[in-house]
């Protein structure tokens with residue numbers, strides 16, 4: 069059995085000034101009070117608070133919390149009073165035990181309303197002292213560890229479900245990863261024994277060979293670190309059945325497809341080394357696309373920081389790698405407990421938990437407990453994000469919502485006229501995802517209209533509907549304009565001066581009520597210009613011939629909206645990507661070139677006679693993420709070893725795909741580099757250029 073001295077030694081590891089006699093006293097107090105009480109497992113009841121105290125020590129909790137953990141069931145299950153605890157162990161301990169005791173009915177209730185009521189108590193207690201929540205989590209963890217002794221299956225399943233829905237997300241939310249992982253794994257075993265067993269047996273099969281694999285990969289990564297002059301600790305492990313299962317669920321893939329069941333953690337001394345190590349790994353191993361995450365520059369809402377990437381590592385194994393500093397590692401393991409300050413007699417420093425206050429705020433404003441319960445479940449399980457308006461109001465949005473969703477949630481007019489946004493004071497693109505606690509401000513311009521690709525920026529129904537509605541009316545207008553310009557363009561092209569009367573006659577002949585409808589049909593490509601021409605010939609009794617066969621042109625694959633029905637000519641001076649402002653240059657008798665509006669070469673060529681300029685715009689299809697476009701960048705860089713791979717890392721980190729890289733002229737210590745890359749639109753290109761510009765060794769980034 070665990071002795072008082074075991075506990076004292078445990079605390080001493082991180083808090084040498086522990087009050088030994090007080091710990092002994094708490095131990096004896098709990099032992100005496102619980103006396104001969106027995107748990108369902110057949111063990112003495114006292115084992116339970118003792119285990120809870122040990123869990124709290126493993127989380128490096130302060131002395132008062134450990135004592136409160138040891139005493140947490142005394143008020144509920146014995147004749148102990150709060151006053152009694154206060155006199156012996158101080159008010160801090162007494163308050164915590166009282167806070168935990170108020171919550172004890174939470175577990176035995178099965179009615180949603182009552183459960184919600186108790187959950188409300190849990191939050192209010194946590195808001196007054198977050199340590200109450202941590203004791204409750206330790207209590208739940210031990211109860212889960214002994215869950216198998218509960219006789220009623222319904223009870224076990226209920227507790228397991230509640231653990232997955234409430235306690236594990238709460239543990240994750242305050243960053244106590246160790247507790248979260250254990251809670252999830254035990255609950256998973258109870259709720260889905262078949263899935264658990266099948267994953268476990270496949271893992272066991274892999275385990276047989278994996279020990280050797282893990283040590284080989286670890287030593288390869290260590291060699292790499294040494295070659296980069298980085299001292300670090302590397303550990304490898306097989307992921308837990310629950311995390312494998314949830315990945316299979318989230319990404320909707322099978323066990324076989326989920327190749328990266330091995331995860332490696334590299335703990336280094338400082339932030340610079342994190343990125344150096346990442347650069348080294350990306351340089352030496354094939355990077356799995358879309359898996360790189362930089363939680364150092366953008367920490368998770370529980371303060372977790374780390375770099376994540378997946379590569380085809382040593383032995384050609386697909387592995388996940390996390391890179392972080394020692395401090396980040398402590399936070400990753402212990403969450404808020406890592407921030408404890410033990411300088412002043414083992415007590416805590418105040419840690420701000422705005423999210424709990426937010427929940428309490430909702431709680432005070434929700435119309436019924438049921439509604440609150442639903443809201444809270446989404447809040448703690450992070451299916452919702454909470455952000456703050458410039459006036460300080462809290463707005464809740466589904467997880468994954470963008471700044472633009474926020475704008476539409478305020479009012480559809482705000483959304484429709486949004487031009488820029490500030491997130492915590494920084495200018496950000498409208499598709500930036502909102503994190504909990506972000507302060508969001510929208511800048512509007514009444515003349516601005518929604519853009520087609522906005523539909524991909526939003527997740528909320530309200531925003532999607534509003535954008536669609538606005539686009540539909542804009543689209544109609546645009547189609548009309550395109551049709552009309554194509555019509556007149558076509559006749560000019562054929563050197564025909566067409567009169568208003570002719571237009572009306574053509575429309576009538578083709579059974580349209582008005583010229584507007586005629587133009588609209590041309591705009592939608594329902595009516596081709598060769599049909600129009602034959603009608604014109606009929607009316608005018610002329611034999612005008614089609615100069616360029618445009619029967620194919622409406623099937624033009626370029627996602628450009630108002631492209632006239634003439635051939636598209638290749639250009640080399642610039643490479644427009646969706647989102648760029650583009651112009652067409654029509655060369656008489658040849659066709660049309662498409663340029664970026666700012667392109668100097670194109671602008672210089674216009675002479676008004678042989679070449680004419682027409683404005684063009686991208687169609688919605690252009691913003692399909694699956695379609696990639698070529699973009700060219702010129703970068704002036706300090707020419708030093710490693711800088712090229714660092715550039716590649718930056719670009720790949722933003723999901724750009726480099727297809728060509730050429731080193732051009734060198735001057736002094738600088739070099740000019742030409743990069744061709746594939747990207748999906750201007751927004752992504754802008755992000756890549758901004759990331760490159762923020763690198764110290766990069767002098768200049770321009771598009772070419």
Ligand code: MN
Pocket residue numbers: 116140141207
């Ligand atoms: Mn308990």
